Amino acid sequence: GIQVEQSPPDLILQEGANSTLRCNFSDSVNNLQWFHQNPWGQLINLFYIPSGTKQNGRLSATTVATERYSLLYISSSQTTDSGVYFCAVERGGGADGLTFGKGTHLIIQP
Amino acid sequence: DVKVTQSSRYLVKRTGEKVFLECVQDMDHENMFWYRQDPGLGLRLIYFSYDVKMKEKGDIPEGYSVSREKKERFSLILESASTNQTSMYLCATVSGDRYYGYTFGSGTRLTVV
Numbered sequence: 743g744i745q746v747e748q749s750p751p752d753l754i755l756q757e758g759a760n761s762t763l764r765c766n767f768s769d770s771v772n773n774l775q776w777f778h779q780n781p782w783g784q785l786i787n788l789f790y791i792p793s794g795t796k797q798n799g800r801l802s803a804t805t806v807a808t809e810r811y812s813l814l815y816i817s818s819s820q821t822t823d824s825g826v827y828f829c830a831v832e833r834g835g836g837a838d839g840l841t842f843g844k845g846t847h848l849i850i851q852p
Numbered sequence: 853d854v855k856v857t858q859s860s861r862y863l864v865k866r867t868g869e870k871v872f873l874e875c876v877q878d879m880d881h882e883n884m885f886w887y888r889q890d891p892g893l894g895l896r897l898i899y900f901s902y903d904v905k906m907k908e909k910g911d912i913p914e915g916y917s918v919s920r921e922k923k924e925r926f927s928l929i930l931e932s933a934s935t936n937q938t939s940m941y942l943c944a945t946v947s948g949d950r951y952y953g954y955t956f957g958s959g960t961r962l963t964v965v
Contacts, residue, residue: 787954830895
């Protein structure tokens with residue numbers, strides 16, 4: 743099956759810092775999403791971004807499908823940004839579900 | 853926005869019990885999924901369904917079954933709960949055209965004692 747690798751696995755930053763999270767995938771995909779898992783376990787959809795660039799406030803994401811990677815940028819980090827960020831992909835051809843990376847555990851210190 | 857509701861936030865069951873986890877979505881989506889999440893193993897797909905009464909096995913279906921009698925509801929069934937099924941269970945839905953991507957419920961933390 744498709745492999746999804748996220749880096750770094752852990753990241754500790756001071757409040758106000760910027761960060762870049764990376765997601766590499768091993769095959770072509772029709773769907774790529776970034777999620778933030780909150781402390782209660784819910785997965786919050788940040789971006790649906792199979793290709794191109796999107797921005798939402800302090801967060802933005804870029805997917806370069808031809809080179810099989812995606813980047814999530816967080817600017818001016820806040821303590822509420824802490825948590826685990828997941829990249830997940832889906833190959834085309836039907837509803838076969840998302841394949842998740844292992845996640846990046848982000849800690850923003852005040 | 854799509855809303856996915858899981859019936860219980862926390863659940864404690866005894867070994868050998870039959871356990872039902874319920875998931876309801878409000879957007880008339882064709883596709884629904886059940887995942888489990890474990891430390892060190894990440895999120896793994898258990899079962900999914902692309903239509904009423906249809907089901908497909910995911911990566912780890914052993915010990916589980918599912919039921920989809922109505923489009924909005926997808927149930928995960930643990931026929932005889934075991935301690936190794938203690939986990940976080942997450943339900944998800946997506947439309948056929950993937951327009952908004954996948955939406956997840958808030959999860960059910962199941963403990964089997």
